[in-house]
Amino acid sequence: MGLYDKIFKPKKIVLANGKVVEEKASRTPLILLLLLAATIVSVRITGFSLTTIFTRGNQFFVILGQMFPPNVDYIGNIWGPLLDTIKMSLLGSFVGSVLAIPFAILASANLIRNKIVLGVVRVFLSIVRTIPTLVAALIATYIWGLGTMAGTVAIAVFTFAYVGKQLYELIETVDMGAYEAMEAMGAGKLDAFLTAIQPQVLPAYLSVCLFCLEGNVRYAAILGYVGAGGLGLILNEKIGWREYDSVGMILIILFGTVLIIEALSHYIRKKLT
């Protein structure tokens, strides 16, 4: 920011030994000004108003209040969709994580010297990552019809993009010494990768996959909203019928499931590292 320094001259400080040092003017006012401007524009466009929150905020708790006490009798109808949700996230995460491996290798600058391949694969990964999961699920329902298949595909796509990016960043930070030694001894690229790089990245890779799985269980519950199977399906139905006590029950079961899966994956991840 050469221009900024020209407008706001750096402060000159004369040290005790006569040396002059320059302290550049702080950028904070400029950043604050920009943030303030962005906030004002956003408030205008979104119609944000604190008074509405304070005067009508209690309305937020109306539906929440109707969820309690939850409808315990409904619990029998939840297990099926819940298992569907878990299956969708397991399979989707698995497929996505496995598919991500070759792409991540092709996107690692320390393994692939070809700039064009690197660029193409990386741009592809970024573009896939920008597709919102919900949109992927919607498109999938048009291709595979309503059902869990669409949800599985959407989760696989999301996992693929996320794990792919994390994995190539992992591969790029490994210690290349062993790999180069293997290559110098005449091993092929695949052999060298499997023996020198795979052991270095495997624990972190598995940990990323598990982390993704945790999030996917939560995502899978939303996907049902667009007809992609699982808990979201009955959630949407019950919201439509305004049976909020059943909605409360579904949410409690989902909460318990997420809690268990997170505890499990947290335990395994701790073991891995």
Next chain:
Amino acid sequence: MKNEIDKMYEQEPKTWYAKLLAALIVAVLMAWSMSAVQTGSTGGDGLAVAGRIVSGIFHPDTELLFNFTTSGVAYLLLETMCIAFLGTIVGAILSVPLSFLSAVNLVPKPVALVFRTFIMAIRTIPAFVYGLMFIRVTGPGPFAGLLTMSLCSIGMVSKMFIESIEDLDTKILESLDAAGCTMFQKIRYGILSQLFPDFMSTIIYRFDMNLRDATVLGLVGAGGIGAPLIFAMSAYKWNQVGAILAGLIVLILIIEVFSGKIRTKLARG
């Protein structure tokens, strides 16, 4: 020499049975999950639909894409950005007290546990349920979307905040103490300067994610680009879908590049 290598080999921990067990568990889980792969009836050939989607995405509706009125892609993207921006800020503000109260190095463990469970409960409720609740408060529109985004951000943002609070280096506070600093100075130079870059980095990252997740809001009429996108999809207007997706993807890519640059700058100081 040869013997030494053999010895080292023998010392290698024998973990093949653990690996086999893990592989077996994964295989069983996958086989079990396969039963979930059921396709419904599409009311047409899936491949043909896929072809139309792809061709729509590559031939976006340019009229919609370069329309600068309130129904054009540009305005919708601006609205989405505003929702994500304010939503992230409000969410971050709400997360600060929550994360201080759940950091185990500041409060007793039971208290931290209670607040952590509370944060998890906030995270579990899906975005569209929040959307419905907030529409009761504000009526449909971007304001409801903003509030939804802010609640959805709390989970991940406070998780990251907690991590940075727990990583605080308390030695700095001790040395400030030794230098005779007041409480205010200790907070200003000892705590804020440690937390600020981490917090900013988290907030910027979350802004990225919120921009991506903003399409969910369209489902319940909470503003942003989601609603037109979903309407266009259910009306099979793939050219419009292509236009909206193209705009969204370009915006997200640009924001990602910028936020990545700012975040690496923050990390390096």
